[in-house]
Amino acid sequence: MTVRQDVHSSGTPVLCQSCEARHHGVCGALDPDQLMGLAKTSSKHTVEPGAELIGDTEAVDSYSNVLSGVVKLTKSLSDGRQQIVGLQFAPDFLGRPFKVESAINAEAATAVSLCSFPKAAIERMMKESPELEHRLLKQTLNELDEARNWMVTLGRKSASEKVASFLLMIARNIDPALDPSAQSTSFDLPLTRADIADFLGLTIETVSRQLTRLRSDGVIRIENNRHVTVDNLNRLQRRSGA
Amino acid sequence: MTVRQDVHSSGTPVLCQSCEARHHGVCGALDPDQLMGLAKTSSKHTVEPGAELIGDTEAVDSYSNVLSGVVKLTKSLSDGRQQIVGLQFAPDFLGRPFKVESAINAEAATAVSLCSFPKAAIERMMKESPELEHRLLKQTLNELDEARNWMVTLGRKSASEKVASFLLMIARNIDPALDPSAQSTSFDLPLTRADIADFLGLTIETVSRQLTRLRSDGVIRIENNRHVTVDNLNRLQRRSGA
């Protein structure tokens, strides 16, 4: 579904001067001088689940790297119907270059730690550093690819295929190190049933019923409503509609 | 739904040396020397509706600007279910920089004229010209925005809202000069009912029924199954779910 590995494949994680963590993303594209400049105004911080990171209400003047946790990108219709249009995992980049008008919301789905940079600083650097813009282009192409893959799921898959696809997608993203040939895996769901429904274009009840079915069919196990174990990834994949 | 104007807002149409037409897109980002170099290997050509422009079968080694007509981007599940994940209108750019793996198909929905460049030439120039990459980034961000908007339509709108949204989207894109405050408009549908169904995640029959309803409710008129007239765009918009 995704080819996340490709995004930041160029180069190893870089010691970010500002948040003092080793991570990919923006920092990796900057030379030491630029990093120094950026460090003065950037900062690492952590937010609770539910915290709004980008809203149509407030203008946002910063970009961030997601260091850990999951951020959901949502859009709403005027009557309140909501759709999650993307999930950002570490080490994705969060922000809207060139102020593309889009009325998108970003909210922490889990506890999230971020490394943020002021918008002005990044935009200035983007003019100077083609490498930075190149990385952004790659991430954006990747997000576009994911969005289009998800459009197939939304438009053409049945409820049970949608839920299976969702579980696979999460399994692949939560643990980026997951061997693509792995046969089993185990992870915490970063979303509530309501979020999953908003992501899949379903209702809470339908999501719950499909999870129950996967459980009683022995495809998955769930503990505490959050922790999912998949013993046979192939079985799940067969139910995802390919 | 879209902010197409922004994409190519930087600069006026440029006389493309290769296809000898004035257009935006790639050419506008190149200096005269680069254009000259490109002209040697690029060409303008026209294809019939149904022609496959990018397929998972054959490797594609060129990029193109769409000069006129409509190109549909599709994805399919293994059992044949299909979803249209995007439409490209002039002056959109067609191609996959950096070979992002995505199993996408591109097919001419109408007669299409293109100005094509060999992949190698463009990629070489992208390394030299940050401006070119900048344009690509802008178009990609725009496509991402459109894809995410469409995800809301696919996931959360009813069949009648989907069809209304589709008509509005086409009206806004077919005639880029359409005044956003215009009250009425008229255009040819670039897609068959089957294509519209694949775009909206519906069946042919449902699309047909919804069009019939819009017609009998006096919101639209249709001649020859293709030519649509909307006398009151606001009425259509109210049915699109906003």
Add this chain to the structure above:
DNA sequence: CGGCAGCCTTGATTTCGGTCAAAGCCGCCC
């Protein structure tokens, strides 16, 4: 002109997922 092929529309029926309603579970705080 006549027949055929490709689209499109319309109607009857089925079904998947939504809606409405109730109850369970679990953690939390008094």
Add this chain to the structure above:
DNA sequence: GGGCGGCTTTGACCGAAATCAAGGCTGCCG
């Protein structure tokens, strides 16, 4: 412990859209 609130599950029923099945329109070609 007990009660409360939020999230989840389950059940009964309903309805929007899919499916199945004709039939119509148009343009093309013999």
